[in-house]
Amino acid sequence: MNSTYKRIKLQLQIIRLLFICAIAVGVLGFYEFRPNQSSAETDAENTTLVSPASEPKLAVGSTDPISGFVVDEKGHFELVRTTCGACHSTALVTQNRATRQGWKDLIVWMQETQKLWDLGENEEPILDYLSTHYAPTQKGRRPNLTGIEWYELGE
Ligand code: HEC
Missing domain, CATH: 1.20.5 (Single alpha-helices involved in coiled-coils or other helix-helix interfaces)
Incomplete structure (x- = not known):
């Protein structure tokens, strides 16, 4: 025991x-x-090493590979990409052309019928961007014909 x-x-x-x-x-x-x-420093070093490769700086005027948007000087294409790509393909935007008023009307239409939210202070830069880079293409008179071999009318 x-x-x-x-x-x-x-x-x-x-x-x-x-x-x-x-x-x-x-x-x-x-x-x-x-x-x-010290390990926080290493982390910071790693982030700087990694981030430029994953988010390359796009040249102004080139096309953003994610959205197809034209890269603008102010970088507003990113704002438009996140806002206008939230519900549908950005191609729906890039294939359209409109005046500033036209884009504004479209936004209002989406707000009234498609549950688009109030864009607040983002509306101005978005409209600036769209009306600059997706403006109606000015089609005047057709350009003169070139490279035509005219033949003599005669006899
Ligand atoms: C809350 C969701 C939502 C957001 C965010 C949104 N849209 Fe839309 N949009 C829609 C819906 C829904 C349609 C209709 C799609 C369809 O007809 O298939 C549409 C259609 C469109 C069309 C096509 C209109 C037509 O005549 O067929 C364009 C252009 C467009 N949106 C541009 C934009 C732009 C520019 C933005 C950013 C400011 C934006 N959208 C943000 C929901 C949204």
């Missing part, structure tokens, strides 16, 4: 010791992997 009691006591002590060890490992681990100054 006495020896059984001693054995159980020993086992309990071993369990307690293991428990303390586990806590110690846990605490050490926490301090070891806590983001400290």
